[in-house]
Amino acid sequence: MGGDVSSSAALNGKRLVLAVTGSIAAYKAVGVLRALQTQGATVSVIMTRGATKFMTPLTFEVLSGRRVVTDLFEAHEAMPHLTMAEDADAVLVAPATANVLAKAALGLADDVLTTMLLNVRCPVIVAPAMDGEMWTHPTVVQHVDVLRARGVIVLDPEVGPLASGRVAQGRLPAEEKVLEAVHAVVCPQTDWRGQRVLVSAGPTQEPLDPVRFLSNRSSGKMGYAIAEAVRARGGDVVLVTGPSALRPPSGVTAVHVNTASEMADALSQHFASCSVLIMAAAVADFRPRVTASGKLKKQGKSEMELVLEATPDILTMLSARRTSQVVVGFAAETEQVLSHAIDKLRGKGLDLIVANDVSHVGGGFGSDDNAAVILSATGEQRVFGLMPKRQLADEILNAVRDLCFMAPRGASLVE
């Protein structure tokens, strides 16, 4: 994250363009505008024609104290699409419709906003709002991917009740999330600049036959949150991910794998060029000894025995191979969390381990939140109650920075 989002002067001296487009969530842009101003930002507002059907330009004009631009061909200002964004620190499109995402991805320029988006050189943050069916439509997915690959920060809409009456992912992200994104862009924290970080995430799938596999409940959320946090703090990320429904964050190199063995290969390939490994993946410990080439048949059997063999322990293998890398592991436990975590910290030769109780109500697999204890090889402990995984990701990075980058490693619990 950037600076202190709650600080009243955090955006002092920053110039922002707020673009409001034609979604029912346009009324929420008033709250976003007020919050940005409260923190000291000077905000100019652009509205698309669709936005003016939901809100009047006068509302934004009075609140921003500046003329609201709605038309590319307004007679009294030459080329507003060029002048407005010229010295902006960021452009925030909130709410952004599927139509605007599509036009921006394709480079169309048929109004003042889309024309400006082709001209800006400052960071662009987009906060979409639309019906859930639209957000998951393959065309929208494709346009979001194109924009993210181009460096545009596209926030994920939130799940909740929508104007259509449905409950789905499509709500404008909460005001604080939008503000957090603005902060990260205009007051970036850069303490991870220069670090190249290898992050693993998600489950692995170990095939039994062409249609069945053994896997676990990992969603990938923790690893993806870490990848996003490293990126936001100036580091480079290679994200090696098992199957996950999540989209890799902007600016991250994603490598998709299925099995533990593929994950081991991908991580081995990138390990030497990285300065830190954060192993958040839930790697299968065992896989079927034999993968059938055809679908296994019942053939009237009432039971079936499955012979499993151990997968390679990737962390142990890579930490033995390290030169100067910091190596961080996770310990997913359901009992005696700390003592098991310390055993793994020692046994796998780690610098830090993030221990979490996966039986904890409200945290762990699949949840947006997590509670954890971070233990270092030098004996330090940091305890965190239930918090969003994105926030815990920042705490993990703080711990690596304070306990590993700053402190000499070696004198440790690890013999």
Ligand code: CTP
């Ligand atoms: N890990 C790994 N390779 C494996 C299994 C686990 O690199 N084959 C890593 C995980 O990514 C995690 C750490 O080791 O960072 C601990 O994983 P966890 O599942 O908690 O423990 P295990 O070592 O698998 O031991 P157990 O399942 O007995 O608790």
